[in-house]
Amino acid sequence: MSIEDFRADAMRCSRCAYCKWMPLDLMKSWRFSKGCPSIEYGNFHSYSAGGRLITALSLMDGRSTVTDKVRDTVFMCNMCGSCDVSCKICRYDMEPLQAMRELRVKLVEEGHLPAALAKCVESLKTNHNMLGAPKERRGDWAKTLGIKDLSREKAKVVFHAGCRYSFDGEQSGVARTAVAILKKAGVDFGIFGATESCCGGRSYGMGLNDPVKHCAETNLAKWHAAGVETVVTPCADCYYAFKRLYPQVAGSQIKVLHMVELVEQLVRDGQLKLTKPVTMKVTYHDPCHLGRQGEDYVPWNGKEKKIFGQAVCYDPPRPRYNGAFGVYEAPRSLLQSIPGVELVEMERNREAAWCCGAGGGAREAYPKFSQWTAGERIEEAEATGADALVSACPWCEKNFSDSVRHGGHKLKVFDILQLVEQAL
Amino acid sequence: MVANITELTTIIAEDRFLDDPPLLKSFAQDASLVAPLRPRYVTRPETVEQVQALVQWAMRTKTPLVPVSSKGPHRYGDTVPSVAEAVIVDLTGMNAIKRIDRRNRIAVIEPGVTYAELIPALAGEGLKISHPLQPRANKSVVASLLERQPTLIPRLNYSLPEPLRNCGVVWGTGEVAFTGEAGNGPLSLDEQWTRGQSQLAAWGPNATDLMRLVTGAQGTMGIVVWASVKLDLLPVVRKVFTIAAADIAQVTDCVYKLTKVGLGDEVFVLNRARLSQMVEAQAGRRAALAAALPEWTLVVGLSGAALLPQQRLAVQEKELRALAQEFSLTVGEGYPGVSRTDLTAMLDGFCRPDERAHQDIFFLSTLDKVAGHVASVQSVALRYGYPVADMEIYVQPQHQGVSHHVEFRLPYDAADARQAAMMEVVYHTASDKLIEEGAYFSRPYGYWSELVYGRDRNSAEILRTVKGILDPENILNPGKLCF
Amino acid sequence: MEISRDAYRAIEDIVGPEFVTDDPALLDSYAFQYLAELIRPEHSHFMPRPWAVVMPRTTKEVQAVTRLANKYKIKIKPISTGWYHWAAPLKDNEPTLQLDLRRMNRILDFDEKNRFAVVEPYVICAQLQAEVMKHGLNINITGAGSSCSIVASACAYFGAGPSSFSMGNNSDNLLGQEWVTPAGEIVRTGSVSSGAGWFCSEGPGPSVRGITRGYLGSRGGLGTYTKCAIKLADWPGPASLEVKGRPPGYRLPVPENFRVYTIGAPDWDSFAECYYGIYDNTLGYIFHRQFNLAGADLATALWLTYIDPTKTLNDVETAAADPEIKAINEKARISFQLILAAHSSDGIELQDKILDEILTATGCYKVERYCDKDMAEFTNMYLQRMGHKHCNFIWAGGYMGSWMQAGKPDWVKTYVPTAIETFKNDQDSGLLVQCGGDALMGCGSTLAGGGYYGFEQFVSYDPADIKSVKACVKHMEDAVVTCREKGIPYGKEYLYLQVAWPDEAVWNALARAPQTFVFDFQRKIKEAFDPNGLGDRNYPWLPEGWGKSAASAQKE
Numbered sequence A: 001m002s003i004e005d006f007r008a009d010a011m012r013c014s015r016c017a018y019c020k021w022m023p024l025d026l027m028k029s030w031r032f033s034k035g036c037p038s039i040e041y042g043n044f045h046s047y048s049a050g051g052r053l054i055t056a057l058s059l060m061d062g063r064s065t066v067t068d069k070v071r072d073t074v075f076m077c078n079m080c081g082s083c084d085v086s087c088k089i090c091r092y093d094m095e096p097l098q099a100m101r102e103l104r105v106k107l108v109e110e111g112h113l114p115a116a117l118a119k120c121v122e123s124l125k126t127n128h129n130m131l132g133a134p135k136e137r138r139g140d141w142a143k144t145l146g147i148k149d150l151s152r153e154k155a156k157v158v159f160h161a162g163c164r165y166s167f168d169g170e171q172s173g174v175a176r177t178a179v180a181i182l183k184k185a186g187v188d189f190g191i192f193g194a195t196e197s198c199c200g201g202r203s204y205g206m207g208l209n210d211p212v213k214h215c216a217e218t219n220l221a222k223w224h225a226a227g228v229e230t231v232v233t234p235c236a237d238c239y240y241a242f243k244r245l246y247p248q249v250a251g252s253q254i255k256v257l258h259m260v261e262l263v264e265q266l267v268r269d270g271q272l273k274l275t276k277p278v279t280m281k282v283t284y285h286d287p288c289h290l291g292r293q294g295e296d297y298v299p300w301n302g303k304e305k306k307i308f309g310q311a312v313c314y315d316p317p318r319p320r321y322n323g324a325f326g327v328y329e330a331p332r333s334l335l336q337s338i339p340g341v342e343l344v345e346m347e348r349n350r351e352a353a354w355c356c357g358a359g360g361g362a363r364e365a366y367p368k369f370s371q372w373t374a375g376e377r378i379e380e381a382e383a384t385g386a387d388a389l390v391s392a393c394p395w396c397e398k399n400f401s402d403s404v405r406h407g408g409h410k411l412k413v414f415d416i417l418q419l420v421e422q423a424l
Numbered sequence B: 001m002v003a004n005i006t007e008l009t010t011i012i013a014e015d016r017f018l019d020d021p022p023l024l025k026s027f028a029q030d031a032s033l034v035a036p037l038r039p040r041y042v043t044r045p046e047t048v049e050q051v052q053a054l055v056q057w058a059m060r061t062k063t064p065l066v067p068v069s070s071k072g073p074h075r076y077g078d079t080v081p082s083v084a085e086a087v088i089v090d091l092t093g094m095n096a097i098k099r100i101d102r103r104n105r106i107a108v109i110e111p112g113v114t115y116a117e118l119i120p121a122l123a124g125e126g127l128k129i130s131h132p133l134q135p136r137a138n139k140s141v142v143a144s145l146l147e148r149q150p151t152l153i154p155r156l157n158y159s160l161p162e163p164l165r166n167c168g169v170v171w172g173t174g175e176v177a178f179t180g181e182a183g184n185g186p187l188s189l190d191e192q193w194t195r196g197q198s199q200l201a202a203w204g205p206n207a208t209d210l211m212r213l214v215t216g217a218q219g220t221m222g223i224v225v226w227a228s229v230k231l232d233l234l235p236v237v238r239k240v241f242t243i244a245a246a247d248i249a250q251v252t253d254c255v256y257k258l259t260k261v262g263l264g265d266e267v268f269v270l271n272r273a274r275l276s277q278m279v280e281a282q283a284g285r286r287a288a289l290a291a292a293l294p295e296w297t298l299v300v301g302l303s304g305a306a307l308l309p310q311q312r313l314a315v316q317e318k319e320l321r322a323l324a325q326e327f328s329l330t331v332g333e334g335y336p337g338v339s340r341t342d343l344t345a346m347l348d349g350f351c352r353p354d355e356r357a358h359q360d361i362f363f364l365s366t367l368d369k370v371a372g373h374v375a376s377v378q379s380v381a382l383r384y385g386y387p388v389a390d391m392e393i394y395v396q397p398q399h400q401g402v403s404h405h406v407e408f409r410l411p412y413d414a415a416d417a418r419q420a421a422m423m424e425v426v427y428h429t430a431s432d433k434l435i436e437e438g439a440y441f442s443r444p445y446g447y448w449s450e451l452v453y454g455r456d457r458n459s460a461e462i463l464r465t466v467k468g469i470l471d472p473e474n475i476l477n478p479g480k481l482c483f
Numbered sequence C: 001m002e003i004s005r006d007a008y009r010a011i012e013d014i015v016g017p018e019f020v021t022d023d024p025a026l027l028d029s030y031a032f033q034y035l036a037e038l039i040r041p042e043h044s045h046f047m048p049r050p051w052a053v054v055m056p057r058t059t060k061e062v063q064a065v066t067r068l069a070n071k072y073k074i075k076i077k078p079i080s081t082g083w084y085h086w087a088a089p090l091k092d093n094e095p096t097l098q099l100d101l102r103r104m105n106r107i108l109d110f111d112e113k114n115r116f117a118v119v120e121p122y123v124i125c126a127q128l129q130a131e132v133m134k135h136g137l138n139i140n141i142t143g144a145g146s147s148c149s150i151v152a153s154a155c156a157y158f159g160a161g162p163s164s165f166s167m168g169n170n171s172d173n174l175l176g177q178e179w180v181t182p183a184g185e186i187v188r189t190g191s192v193s194s195g196a197g198w199f200c201s202e203g204p205g206p207s208v209r210g211i212t213r214g215y216l217g218s219r220g221g222l223g224t225y226t227k228c229a230i231k232l233a234d235w236p237g238p239a240s241l242e243v244k245g246r247p248p249g250y251r252l253p254v255p256e257n258f259r260v261y262t263i264g265a266p267d268w269d270s271f272a273e274c275y276y277g278i279y280d281n282t283l284g285y286i287f288h289r290q291f292n293l294a295g296a297d298l299a300t301a302l303w304l305t306y307i308d309p310t311k312t313l314n315d316v317e318t319a320a321a322d323p324e325i326k327a328i329n330e331k332a333r334i335s336f337q338l339i340l341a342a343h344s345s346d347g348i349e350l351q352d353k354i355l356d357e358i359l360t361a362t363g364c365y366k367v368e369r370y371c372d373k374d375m376a377e378f379t380n381m382y383l384q385r386m387g388h389k390h391c392n393f394i395w396a397g398g399y400m401g402s403w404m405q406a407g408k409p410d411w412v413k414t415y416v417p418t419a420i421e422t423f424k425n426d427q428d429s430g431l432l433v434q435c436g437g438d439a440l441m442g443c444g445s446t447l448a449g450g451g452y453y454g455f456e457q458f459v460s461y462d463p464a465d466i467k468s469v470k471a472c473v474k475h476m477e478d479a480v481v482t483c484r485e486k487g488i489p490y491g492k493e494y495l496y497l498q499v500a501w502p503d504e505a506v507w508n509a510l511a512r513a514p515q516t517f518v519f520d521f522q523r524k525i526k527e528a529f530d531p532n533g534l535g536d537r538n539y540p541w542l543p544e545g546w547g548k549s550a551a552s553a554q555k556e
């Protein structure tokens, strides 16, 4: 794929600007009606998905060149996919999210990767993580936990903690919680500890093709060697990489579960009992990569065909990723099975969720934008009257925690597993 | 320049230029406080061509023209010349009902057509027009709508000029052009009809809404030679209800809800003096009747037309009763001395000739402010010794209840110099006070024009620009509004 | 084409440097506009590029930028949500500032009792509707859909939609405007100008709004509307739309006091009779012919596919060949959607009875499959929120609306067969989507209370395929010729095409209008309010004396 493959999408963009809003049908107020953090912050049309399609066309046609401003319009975006959902309500087969990523690829190839992102990519290369942390410390979080080390042992299930939970001291407790839950449920699993490697997913979002392929190949090889059939992760970004990208870039067939899916199943099957009341009113934030982008991968290798003269469809039929079948119900059902928890919804939920602001390299390259995005979500969560904002992704939680801290908010931020742990 | 009519007489016969003193006198003054001024002639054109020739002649000769479509008595000074040597263009003779289109519910009428003529003609076709409360029988329908007189059925008042749709206008430029949808077609109604064109859509032509520029204009922009008016089905069953209140605030929320949900045909509020004035033919009995009536009455007319009319009426009645109950109000069908027939007659009737002079103060406002307006006018009346009990008040929801026409009618004895002087003070003081508290004098007759345009120089300036375009020689009713 | 550095610096000083740009790629995102490829040289998707884009936040900033534009003789082109080729600069090499009003996005006032809201240009219909529904109120969402600006539909462009039958056109619902003239004056119209509040758009005396709020409005051609008050309608439904289902075919449950029907007619005469029945009986909270935008041959196959989130457009092909769906499609061929609403169960039952009587009398019927729960809920969603407007583009990414002459129903039915035939013929090439000649969509009435409507042909073409683009242009030209030959007024396509014409050609066309008074009037208004010619011919005018003799000879 390259941006050229999306030329037709660009020409077919109706400039309707649905991509700027949450799905119009779902809109419940003025305050929380927007869908795209990028356009809300950047304002010029080029900061929207539709605008980027036009930028792509303009660049491809040689009408303009990449300036610093253009680079900002391309990279100051969370790759959250809200635009993609809204666009596809009517523009059924448009692929604005994919096109925006290909536009990034083009810019990266032409040497316009923002410096902050270049640093991440460098860290990925040298330290196999996105955080610039020394790779040796990756397994520290689990050192004392006595978990099977799959670089030496075998298990059908691998627990992949991901970069944030592995390295961020403030957050790695969640990884420990996760493994405690798995143990309690009697799951036979292991980890790679210090030899775990980044999923590569975030680099893909930043506009690079090679690192994710490399990560996929490395990780899959390790997993196969350890007899792994299922990978479980508490990180939405990793989940997306394993589930959607690995089959695409490396033909992966491994089963992928997010921790919420697994735990919800365990609770449903009675293997885990949530008995202790956790008296709390919570609202759940759908991570983009678990929610609307968390749909199953369907292999497709086809081409456009026309029916009824000019109607555009695909041969064979092309899978539609429009957020209809993301992972929405498992986390909600899990929360509702915790005694004492009252779940209230934010206006923008499920496929219409507002992004945390951490995606697409925005946290690293455009920290102010990223924090503003998180702040918007914090306000939305507060408007529900919830005591806590619960999510299922370390990147979301990090951005929210930072925002809560800087903004002096009272709202608590939890990973869903932390509440499960309290209820066990 | 003294108007020289000879060059016109090939088009309008000389004998249609009348200057006999009693006639001129009758146009020199009306019932308002506007200063009298005698016109030079009264002329009665009969065709569009004649009106056009008249305007072109007036442009050449700089002769002021004052278009008048209704027979008197006039009330608001708009037909009294403001400058000397004016020619009254009396359009009452152009009174053809040119077309009634039952299927599309639209009629095209000339300016001289009166309510007394139009209403029965429409009834004959099973149609009706939403009209003002007890119009003068000889009131021109077109003039009434051009002046945005309030109409009785707020539900049908989709915009304030409704049911006025298109107009044929001889503009102050001497050109004839149609407004609205009709402005897109040939300059001939017959041709438009042959092509299947209706005169339904009020907007346009193009980016302009020419109709909006002749409404509220007191004949200062152009002379309307025909208009299309939107019609509704004539009810086959009908009931009129009354809801009594001691204080207008008690019915306010009910009126809001009625107009919000669009329940009812006629919806308006009268105080006891006004209700008594309208239903009691005998002047001598009115005070007693008024005293026996509740202070305020909300009148709601319900009807059924088209299919299942009886059932329609029954459902509406049920909904009305439920709605009134929400506000702890009781729905009645009149009072002792105000029978059902009286109420229906009130809705359908024409006003009686004035027995006494009266000064009217009317404006638009929102309903939540009306109680305050009433208190203000009453306090002014009290201050200057006007008997508050005589004050007739009428509140008419307009534009589906978003705005409200509020009307104070203050009868007095014009022959009594002391009373007349007092009335002038009351009128001015009350108007000043009202405008301060947000009353909108959207039809700024007489004194109000100074008041309104003095505060709204912006509109005045733009309207003068528009006037300069549409009436470059300033021949059409000069001296009115801000011109 | 660069804006002078002095002018640019001055604009930066007014709005702040982050809210102005002249970066070519960013400007291109404004030059790219819907329909451009139909009229631009070499079918480019780009209209002329503005020389800078400016984002004012306040009326004062709009005024300051406008005054500056006068000083530097730069044209201004405001957009709110901004859609259509004429939203971009119309001419190449003409210095133009695009005013993107998206930062003016507040609901300034909401008066529940008096039923109006005051909004800035970037408030969209869906936002305001969501807010006012909490209070039992609604707004008339125009056919352009709920992603569009209220100010645009009320002040500056056509204002009708599916609910206009009951709620009126937004030109009727307009209660007052704030307008920054091209000369840089701030004008307010109606009661607000008198300091009395925003509740009335008429007067004092004649209504100033009359000089710009006509049929189409001035479409950004005569200054900038910075706020307006809009009348709100009754909403007898729930305080919040509790939407069900997965994208794209969201569903809105039908409350007990509502009914959602698709009504079919055996022929166009019966359609008209049914229309008159509905009109006389004042039925219909929403009255619209929506689903036929997909074409009468394919509509059922498309919509039944669309509401199933597991399907793709490929499934339409199979569905269209399915005899059962074909049969439904025939029933729905001449059909429209009707939503009834009442305040009581008696009320809604009575409406049902009346509707049944009308149907019996006219030979029309409810199309059962469309009235089933899934389709009814989808219909309810579609038409109440108008959040699926851009399904117009679903077939191939290109949609152009031709025809759309409005009038009384008896007249509309006379041009419908011609519109169908012309379109059908143009589909034969295979270069337009072959969905049947009747892809006629339109609201039940563009006027409040009904009685007046028109149909727009939804021509679907592929903007990424130059042959298809050309076929669309050919269709536009064919429609114009057909109208001319048959004495039908020109439709929308004629307006679209004119965007590309040189001034002289447009003026010649205007001069041929049966009545030219308004174009002379508009010239004078332009001279008065736009002395430096900052606005474009979206507010059209005729130069003094233009084509007078020739035109009078040619008048139709």
Ligand code: SF4
Pocket (backbone or CB within 6 Å): A012, A013, A014, A015, A016, A017, A018, A019, A020, A049, A050, A051, A053, A086, A087, A088, A091, A094, A096
């Ligand atoms: S929603 Fe899709 S079609 Fe519409 S402007 Fe955005 S990218 Fe273009």
Ligand code: SF4
Pocket (backbone or CB within 6 Å): A019, A035, A036, A037, A038, A039, A047, A048, A049, A076, A077, A078, A079, A080, A081, A082, A083, A084, A097, A355
């Ligand atoms: S991915 Fe998210 S931030 Fe980026 S354009 Fe789409 S909605 Fe906006």
